[in-house]
Amino acid sequence: MRAGWTTVCALDALVLDVGVRARLGDAQVAVFRLSGRDDVFAIDAFDPFSNAPVLSRGIVGDLQGELVVASPIYKQHFNLRTGECLEDATVAVRAFAARVVDGQVQVRPSSCEGTPLALPSSCEGYPLALPESG
Amino acid sequence: MRPRHADLFATGLDDETLIRFIDRFLMFYIRTADRLQRTSVWMENLEGGLDYLKSVIVDDSLGLAVDLEADIAHLVDTYECGWKATIEDAEKLRRFRTFVNSERADDSLVFVRERGQRRPALSSEMAAEVA
Numbered sequence: 001m002r003a004g005w006t007t008v009c010a011l012d013a014l015v016l017d018v019g020v021r022a023r024l025g026d027a028q029v030a031v032f033r034l035s036g037r038d039d040v041f042a043i044d045a046f047d048p049f050s051n052a053p054v055l056s057r058g059i060v061g062d063l064q065g066e067l068v069v070a071s072p073i074y075k076q077h078f079n080l081r082t083g084e085c086l087e088d089a090t091v092a093v094r095a096f097a098a099r100v101v102d103g104q105v106q107v108r109p110s111s112c113e114g115t116p117l118a119l120p121s122s123c124e125g126y127p128l129a130l131p132e133s134g
Numbered sequence: 135m136r137p138r139h140a141d142l143f144a145t146g147l148d149d150e151t152l153i154r155f156i157d158r159f160l161m162f163y164i165r166t167a168d169r170l171q172r173t174s175v176w177m178e179n180l181e182g183g184l185d186y187l188k189s190v191i192v193d194d195s196l197g198l199a200v201d202l203e204a205d206i207a208h209l210v211d212t213y214e215c216g217w218k219a220t221i222e223d224a225e226k227l228r229r230f231r232t233f234v235n236s237e238r239a240d241d242s243l244v245f246v247r248e249r250g251q252r253r254p255a256l257s258s259e260m261a262a263e264v265a
Contacts, residue, residue, distance in 0.1 A: 013228070013234050015228060015229055018229060020231070021233050022235045023238075028242065
C-alpha cells in the first residue's frame with residue numbers, strides 16, 4: 001500500500017485508555033487514545049510473543065518514561081510511538097503514524113521503517129500457550 | 135480440614151423457614167469467615183461448633199437475624215448480571231467489537247480439528263495452511 005493517510009474510524013469510536021483494533025489493508029492495527037491527551041497512537045495489533053493479534057486488548061500506561069501497552073498474553077510492553085518491546089530490544093512491532101483530522105482517526109500505512117519483524121524464539125507452539133509454571 | 139459427608143442442621147422446616155435459615159447462614163458465614171475459607175473449616179473454628187451455629191441461626195441468640203436477612207435481601211435486590219448489563223448497553227458493547235472499521239470476522243484466527251474439537255492451529259500448521 002502506498003503512502004497516504006487512511007481513515008480508520010471516528011475519534012469518538014475510540015474508548016479512552018482502551019485500544020481498538022482496525023483493519024488497515026492487510027494489516028491489523030491497534031489504535032489507542034489516552035486520557036488527558038489529544039493525540040492517537042497506532043501499532044501493529046499482532047503480538048509476536050503469542051502470535052495473536054491481541055495488542056489492542058492490552059493495558060496502557062507508562063513505563064520508563066514511555067507510553068506503552070502491555071500484551072494481555074505474556075505481558076511484554078510495547079512502546080506506543082515506536083513499537084519497540086521494552087523487555088527485548090531485538091523485538092518490535094510496526095508503529096504507524098496516526099493523527100486526528102476533523103474528528104476522524106487517520107493512520108499512515110507506509111510509515112513502517114522497514115525494520116524486519118524479529119520473532120522471539122519462544123513463539124513456536126500453540127499461539128496462546130500458557131507459560132510454564134514454576 | 136477433615137472430610138465428612140454433612141452435618142444435620144435442622145429438620146422438618148417449611149420452605150419459607152428453610153430459605154430464611156439458609157439466608158441467615160450464608161450471611162453469617164460471609165460476615166465472619168476469612169476470605170476463601172471453606173465453610174467446613176469456618177465451622178470447625180467456631181467456638182461451640184454446630185450447636186453454637188444452630189443457636190445463632192435458629193434461635194437468633196445474637197439478635198442478628200434481622201440484620202442478616204436484610205443483608206441478603208439487599209444482595210438479591212441489587213444483583214446485576216455483568217454479561218446481561220453489557221449486552222444491553224451499546225456503550226459497553228463497543229469494547230467487544232473485533233474491528234472498529236469492519237464487520238468481517240478475524241481471518242488471522244486459524245483453527246484445526248482434533249478429536250472432534252476445535253483448537254488453535256500450531257504455527258507449523260498455519261504455515262502449511264498458507265502454503
